[in-house]
Amino acid sequence: MIWDTADAQFEENLAAARAYYAEADTLAAPRHATMLDKPVGQWLTNLRRPGGLGKDPERAARRAEQLAAIDPDWNPGALGWTIDWQRHHVGLRALLEAGGTLEEILPGVTWRGDDIGRWLTRQQRDWAGLNTEQQRRLSELGVKPAVRPQKASAGTSAKAGAAKGSEAFTRGVAALQQYIAREARTVVPRGHTERLEDGTVVRLGVWLSNIKNRRDRLSEQQLAALAQLGLEWAA
Structure with missing residues (x-):
């Protein structure tokens, strides 16, 4: 028996919200979701x-x-920022947890359809316009305000970025090898995570989607490693 139709409808929508959060890790859903x-x-x-x-x-x-x-940040307006900002922040965190680095997240790198790279560049550029909590949350992810590039340190920065990118790729390949050995397939659900033997958690589905989108930026050695695992698009 339904005692209150309004409450019953709310519970139905709440169940949908839980399912959405389980998939997106946020309730900052776009209006059309x-x-x-x-x-x-x-x-x-x-x-x-x-x-x-x-x-x-x-x-x-x-x-x-x-x-x-379900999501303590379900109403970002009460915290001083928009739904769009909240969703992009969650996307940035997801990409980093998947093994990506800030140096790799450039304009054009997306998460669930949102251009996280372009958003990240804007946050760094407009850092002074963010409130204290926004700055704190971004700082926890390693984000810093933009500074003028210095020619003297350009080579060093490039090497450091390349090293971090190589480490992230190595973790991703290890997670993919582990997944294929267990599941006997190369198709990985986007929301799937893999835990390596050392305890490192790799958001394998997100990582695999991102490197496929950035195929033209991978080295021949990296493409060869992926092709050996059976990924046809890397051959």
């Missing part, structure tokens, strides 16, 4: 509006707690 045949993006947009959680204070508080239990 859907999940479980529910318009979860528009639903969350409506909830964030004044009075969107309902007129009853107790009900509104209960609903806010349910959403926060």
Whole structure:
């Protein structure tokens, strides 16, 4: 028996929100996003509006707690930034956790359709316009405000970036080898993560998607290593 249709509908949409978070690691969904045949993006947009959680204070508080239990940052406006900023920040974190480096995340590098590289460049350039919490969250990921490039240190920076990129690639290949040995296939779900023997966690699906998009930037040795694992696009 359904005692309250409004609460029943909220619970259905909440289930869709949980499923979306499990896939995207955030409730900062674009307005057009859907999940479980529910318009979860528009639903969350409506909830964030004044009075969107309902007129009853107790009900509104209960609903806010349910959403926060899924994603504490479900309403970024209350923190001082936009849904778009929150989603891109989560994307940047996902790329780094997948083994990428800040030096590799250039304009054109995407996550779930968002250009994270271009966004990252803008954050570094406009650092002074970010609030303290935004700066803190970016700093935790290693992001620093943009500085004028110095010719004297350009070679050193390039070598350091190349070294970090090589380490990330090596971890990704090791994770892929482990996955193929266990699953006997090269198709990796985008949300899949792989834990290496040393405890390192690689977001293998994201890493594989990104290096495929950046195929033209891989060395012949890197392409050969991927081709040996059975990736036809690397041959």
